[in-house]
Amino acid sequence: MSGHLVDLWGWSHALASFILWLLSLPLELVNWISFQATGGPAPGVPGLIDFVTGEGLTAFVAVIIAVNILLLWATAFHLLIIMWIERKMYSRLQDRRGIMIGLGSAEILRNTLGRIPLIGRPFRRPSHLGTGFLQTVADGVKLFQKEVITPATADKWMFHAAPVMIAASTLMLFVAIPWSDGFWLMGAYESRVVNGAPAVVPVNPWGILVVLAAFSIAPLGILIAGWASNNKYTLLGGMRAAAQLMSYEIPMLLSIIALVIYAGTLDPFELVRNQTAPLTYGLGPYGSLTVPWVQNWYILNPILWIAFLVFFITVIAEAERIPFDIPEAEAELVEGWTTEYSGMRFGIVFGFKWLRAIAGAALIVILFFGGWSGPVFMTLDAPNLAASGSTYSIPILFQEFWFTVKVYLIFIVFVWIGWSVPRVRIDQILNIGWKSLVPLSVLSILLAALARGTGWF
């Protein structure tokens, strides 16, 4: 059941090869002229051509291209969609329709197609009756147009470095998280035996660890942003963020340790492969119970429920969402540590919070909800005319689709929680972290170790 649509490394490598081949053409021309003039190659040029089109530079350019693809994947795809999902979702919770500017709101449609008699009527409609998707785009454009103001008393270098740090670490999350069997940048192909058959599969033995390391960079940027703005609100917000994020790192890591003890790997690809097998409960000395037709998602295993609970809560806290959005706390701290940012600087620090929520949701899906494994990988088979008897398989319901759907469902749960509870206080948040979540995560480690040791579950 393969079925990934994107082959990130293959695509970016091919693109890099093409770009470098284009770059090598002038060199080839020089060489050709040299051949015409002297009958031999120009001195040094063949070596230069070999360097430009060689594997070393190609791989380097391919990595840059792949990172840029992931940047677009994060901001142009995920960010726009989850902003739209969040705004539509909480509007529905609040008994209203929310943003409604869509393509149909375009003036030009009413003035052109709308003027056609008989069939033009659907285009002559109120401007606020669309899906609302263009509103998020408009907000982004608005932020780009705004002036970036640096407070006179701010520490200018740190003030402008902090958004870069936050954005870079968030992007690092997107680079570290695999989005399907083919849509990944960190890892390597290896020959393994999967479900009793040899196969070439991606592996990344420390993948989850890298993701968690990337998660823990952002608090530093937030603290710097709060301090460098030289404002009392931002200072309080930055301090709160540092206290909150650092104290929630610990239960987050501990709950993952429980899962790692149970699953025996830190490799996201391996974790997902484990979860595509049929659901199996170990029964200790009595063998095991296998449930057919159900995938072995770790969420279905009661021994990991505590770990899941702790991890879910800490992800909400790491993403600074209500009820744990005290660093922002617009009621008392105006806008928390983002108060002094304006223009696209504000857009970055505000928007990338959503991306951290998406990265957290993706991590939840990989660890507990089967990653990109789906009930169905539908492919459209077309005959390969070049080689008779073989077919092209064009994926329709592919791994990226299932993964994105699951991530958005988890994100909707975030939104659902976030807009139905008030936020807690800083001392209460630390109490929850240290007095409830840390003991619970230690307990989940104990349970996972017991399950591994005894063979039950």
Add this chain to the structure above:
Amino acid sequence: MAEMWINMGPQHPMTHGLWNLRIKVDGETIVDAEPEIGYLHRGYEKIMEVREFQKNVVLTDRLCYVSSITWSHAYCLACEEMMGLDVPERAKYLRVITNELQRVASHLMWLAAYGPDLGLLTALLWALRERELFLDLIQLISGARMNQNYPRIGGVRNDAPPDFGKYCRKVIAHFRKKLEDHEKVFEQSKLFQMRTVGVGRISREDAIDWGVTGPNLRACGARIDLRKLDPYDAYPEIDFEPAVAHEGDSYARYKVRMDEMRTSCDLIEAALDKLPAGPYRSKPPRRAEGEGFRRTEDSRGEALFYVIGDGDDRPYRVKIRSPVYSNIFAAPLMMRGNKVADVVAIMGSIDVCVGEMDK
């Protein structure tokens, strides 16, 4: 961390208006607080001296725009006492009905503001949704949703439209059900209780010493409601029990207001049952001499009007006592020792209206 003063205001999401709360913090703990008011002072008492008695109702409407009718009503009561005017029975009942409608609308506005204070924006939209129905009722009887200009010296401006009682009962029946939804979001939420229970506690004695009135005082266990103690209009003829809580914290203040909305609904229904036929307005004299001193139970506490007439057609002197003015200066008492985040939980529960505070 060293102690520092933080200005919360004049433009700050916490203030719900134009005033400044300076708080002295030690890290996250509040050491001291100091309200600074007067940004919205419009010289009400002076303006009222140059306008005729009846025309001042337009001004008193604007004392607090979420509670217009109750304020104009207090002013009309003071003028009637000065003129020695008798109000028709029907007008008294209509006043009770509109006052209580206004009180529910005002409390819903408070609830709508309290939700976002605690980070629960959904409550804003829900409470405003319910408030819309009460504004519709007020519009039905007075023709306006804000600044209704409805009470008159000697009665009310116009009679209730036909079927007004039917619409009222329908809205109230609907509202009683919806209020349970609000309670699910607020008091049945553990997080809301964590934020409000035990926060901003003030003792009954302190509250009385500092002149705290209204729901904030009743939340301290004092059964002090001017509708009972110093009854006016048709209130003595209607049996009701003012809502009282005993803890004196933000949660108790929330609870009192929620219960008060129910009490108001009961009052409206009872007043509709007893609504007598007859004239709704008596003609006031154009000129008056004497003193009128009336206090009423406003949505936020004890509203007081002291009107002196010197035989002219406009007041010689007017004194307004705003409940928020007193309540807000008891806030530092409630705040000391709490966290910065509790400022919103406390100030929100006090229900500040800057218009009437700064006059």
